Amino acid sequence: MTEYQTITFEQAGVVARITLNRPDAANGMNGTMTRELADAAARCDTAATKVVVITGAGRFFCAGGDLKDFASAPSRGRHVKGVADDLHRAISTFARMDAVVITAVNGTAAGAGFSLAVSGDLVLAAESASFTMAYTRVGxxxxxSASYHLPRLIGIAKTKQLMLTNRTLSAQEALQWGLVGEVVADDRLQARADELAEQMAETSAGSNGGVKALLSDTFANGLEQQMELEGRLIAARAESADGREGVDAFLAKRRPKFGAQSAG
Structure with a gap:
């Protein structure tokens, strides 16, 4: 799939940009969008991509699932399961790839939009952005991935508060709660995302992937198991081309040149 109906995909060097592009429907997720998002994620899961930026077109980041789409399906449960499965495939791919995923939350992030927003490795939010779960409001x-990421980010008590009361958090509140890494002025969001993407594009994809892999397993492992993973991974990184270049550059007091910086 090279042409998308509900998202836009742009590759510039090692940076991929994905924009949820249903502004007239608040970028709501229907079956087409989640299939396309899963396909775009797979396209990013190569050595040619070191950074992925995800944002929304228009005033919304994503208002969650498209309820009109759900209601029109002959079998709502089967349809919603398919939509969720494709979204989960996309999020899993983003989580497991070496590329750093930056979510630039430009407006309201509700339901699955909230889930996608906080699944990013680095989460930026515009000052006007807001966050609400909204699921139980419609039964x-x-x-x-909300039930995975939120307890790890903010704990069970605050997660229950968000999921059961559908409290809406402002961007600043989301920052204070630990859901967002940085809040910027609305007119600075795209520029800040670009700056961060450029910064990450100069780093080592293998090292970044190692960080992601270690952190994804940390809550499931005991101390010794996690340290063994750390030991094995840092040894593998030391043998890698990027690891050798990084150490050699540090000792030579020069800037490292990690692989695939100009790949596209």
């Missing part, structure tokens, strides 16, 4: 339950 549904969370998806999109």
């Amino acid at each position: 549904l339950s969370p998806d999109g």
